[in-house]
Amino acid sequence: xxxxxKPLACDPAAxxxxxxxIIVSHYENNYGGAVKRLNAITQQLAxxxxxxxxxxxxxxxxxxxxxxxxxxILHELFFESxxxxxxxxxxLAQLEQDFGGMDAWSAQFAAMGRAxxxxxxxxxxxxxxxxxxLINTWASDHTCNLAGATPILALDMYEHSYHMDFGxxxxxxxxxxxxxxxxxxxxxxxxxxxxx
Numbered sequence: 001x002x003x004x005x006k007p008l009a010c011d012p013a014a015x016x017x018x019x020x021x022i023i024v025s026h027y028e029n030n031y032g033g034a035v036k037r038l039n040a041i042t043q044q045l046a047x048x049x050x051x052x053x054x055x056x057x058x059x060x061x062x063x064x065x066x067x068x069x070x071x072x073i074l075h076e077l078f079f080e081s082x083x084x085x086x087x088x089x090x091x092l093a094q095l096e097q098d099f100g101g102m103d104a105w106s107a108q109f110a111a112m113g114r115a116x117x118x119x120x121x122x123x124x125x126x127x128x129x130x131x132x133x134l135i136n137t138w139a140s141d142h143t144c145n146l147a148g149a150t151p152i153l154a155l156d157m158y159e160h161s162y163h164m165d166f167g168x169x170x171x172x173x174x175x176x177x178x179x180x181x182x183x184x185x186x187x188x189x190x191x192x193x194x195x196x
Contacts, residue, residue, distance in 0.1 A: 002039045003072065005032055010082040010182070017176030018082075022164040027079060030160050034071035041065045070142035074122055077154040078161075084180050088187035090194075098134045109136050109155070110178050116157035117170025125153035125186065127193045134190075152189040153181070 012023035041064050048061070087095070092102060099105035105125075112123045122139040126149035134152075139145050155177055162173035 002042070003035050005035050006076055009076065009079040015082050015176075015180050016084070017179060018173075019165050022162070023079075023082075025164065026075075026156075026161055030158075031072065031075035031079070034068055034075060038065070038068035038072055041068055067142050070139075074124075074139070074142060074151070074154050075156065077151055078156045080185050081153045081155070081182050082177070082180050083182040083185070085182050085184035087183035088191070091183060091187040091190050094134050094190065105134075105136070106178060110174050112136055112138060113155050113157055113174035113177070114171045117174070118159075118168065120158045122157060123155040124151040126151045127190060129193070150189075150193055152186045152193070 008024075008027050010023070012018075012020040012027075015023060041061060045061055045065065048057070050058070087102070095102050095105045099108065109123060109125060116123065116138070120140070122142070124137045124139055124145060126135055126137050126145060127133075128135050128146055128149045130148050135146060135149060137144075137146050137149065137151075145151065155174070157170070162170055166173045166176075
């Protein structure tokens with residue numbers, strides 16, 4: 001069964017500081033491209049003769065499957081992360097416990113985004129089931145995250161996410177993203193992961 005694009009999870013006209021044009025382009029071209037790529041890789045894997053396929057073909061296809069899958073999933077989370085809304089009391093309490101409060105978490109998360117400016121990767125707020133805490137983590141090539149952790153908020157720092165609006169001024173994009181956090185969505189994800 002082929003993968004399909006999910007509907008855009010945010011209202012691109014309502015994101016203050018980011019143009020509707022860049023959000024729609026990001027959704028259609030980058031997220032849509034990841035979905036198309038994953039479908040093509042899935043088809044190649046379905047047609048593969050596993051008994052005779054060269055190891056480099058198996059290795060390459062499985063690696064690219066992981067990259068495309070995570071690109072699709074992280075883009076979905078990125079769009080879900082947009083749309084200014086308030087955090088739940090539980091999310092605020094967890095941020096207080098794990099980071100020293102919303103301001104301390106926000107400063108760290110934004111600094112990680114600015115540090116990726118001009119490069120590429122993701123900044124993720126993730127729930128570590130093992131440690132029962134929230135962590136900020138960096139993800140390169142759509143594939144890195146703490147094992148067993150589930151992202152609840154994602155900032156895309158690949159240039160396609162900001163260059164059209166901000167050029168090389170990645171820090172301004174990070175500020176715009178931080179001003180449009182869908183903390184209600186992150187709160188709901190955290191509650192589900194914690195079994196609340």
